[in-house]
Amino acid sequence: MEQSGLIRMGDGVWAFMRPTGGWGETNTGLVVSPGAASLVVDTVWDVAWAKRIADVQRPLVADAPVTEAVNTHSDGDHWWGNDTLPATARITTSAASLDGMHEDLPPAALTAMATAGELIGRLPGPVGAAASFMTRVRADARFPRRTPRFPDRTFDTSHRLTVGHRTVELERLGPCHTAGDLVAHVADAGVTFTGDLLFVESTPILWNGPLDNWLAALDRLIGWDAAVYVPGHGPAGSVDDLRALRDYWLWLRDAGRDRHARGTSVRQTARELVRSRDFEPWSRWRAPERIVLSLSTLFDQWNGNPPGPPTIVRRARAFADAETLLREGIFPQ
Numbered sequence: 001m002e003q004s005g006l007i008r009m010g011d012g013v014w015a016f017m018r019p020t021g022g023w024g025e026t027n028t029g030l031v032v033s034p035g036a037a038s039l040v041v042d043t044v045w046d047v048a049w050a051k052r053i054a055d056v057q058r059p060l061v062a063d064a065p066v067t068e069a070v071n072t073h074s075d076g077d078h079w080w081g082n083d084t085l086p087a088t089a090r091i092t093t094s095a096a097s098l099d100g101m102h103e104d105l106p107p108a109a110l111t112a113m114a115t116a117g118e119l120i121g122r123l124p125g126p127v128g129a130a131a132s133f134m135t136r137v138r139a140d141a142r143f144p145r146r147t148p149r150f151p152d153r154t155f156d157t158s159h160r161l162t163v164g165h166r167t168v169e170l171e172r173l174g175p176c177h178t179a180g181d182l183v184a185h186v187a188d189a190g191v192t193f194t195g196d197l198l199f200v201e202s203t204p205i206l207w208n209g210p211l212d213n214w215l216a217a218l219d220r221l222i223g224w225d226a227a228v229y230v231p232g233h234g235p236a237g238s239v240d241d242l243r244a245l246r247d248y249w250l251w252l253r254d255a256g257r258d259r260h261a262r263g264t265s266v267r268q269t270a271r272e273l274v275r276s277r278d279f280e281p282w283s284r285w286r287a288p289e290r291i292v293l294s295l296s297t298l299f300d301q302w303n304g305n306p307p308g309p310p311t312i313v314r315r316a317r318a319f320a321d322a323e324t325l326l327r328e329g330i331f332p333q
């Protein structure tokens, strides 16, 4: 299902799909209770795209105004468009995600880094490589100038949202991808918005961990047996895609742990894994270089550090390693 734009996912449920699933190409959701109210799931970080999505959705919410919104986690590509939501809409996220939003670098800082990266990126060595990678992550997105509106309401583990005549179940399944990952389950339509707990045909990133928590989250999502799982990135998925992601994590965990035990570096481990025959099932997933970012988190935790958001130093080192491997041309195109 490679359709892009506003796609109907179930009864009164839509998603604005960016199925290429690259950096910042985030899927968002819309749940409509006709004649009453609507809910928006996530807002993208590119201001122009956020406005475009709101414009395209306007006819669907003409008699069902957006009264509720949800941010699935703290990564900017899922909430930096919050200023395009109606001022009267209430925004909900998990308490851990709100903490992450306050702790992460604001969009103005990322804009400055990506812009500097265009110059610094020419420098040889890890500083130049990390800066180049940041420029690659931003691509052509225009981040908001000011930090957008934060969510107004939080919950710890689960919360039932009323949207007109419908209910949407929110459940926090993190820490996995980030500390506060939550999913939104629209049971009456058989649709689940997974945020970045599911990537489809696109390489996932373990930023926070622990990985075991992500595996448990996938089992829980599989148990819901929804007709459609709308991932944070990539085309709409099914239980099979959740299983494929679980297989990727199990492979990466086992192959990575062996090499960590032997003292192999993150970069060399990524190089060996990508060149191995076992990589074949994942080789067509977009942005395969993200394997380095996940390995950097796994190695950090295997070194005895507790799970947590990446420090700036760890993130910069992982970006530099990813950029170096991209320049080596080891990834399939």
Ligand SMILES: [Zn+2]
Residues within 6 Å of the ligand: 026, 075, 077, 078, 196, 232, 233
């Ligand atoms: Zn994302």
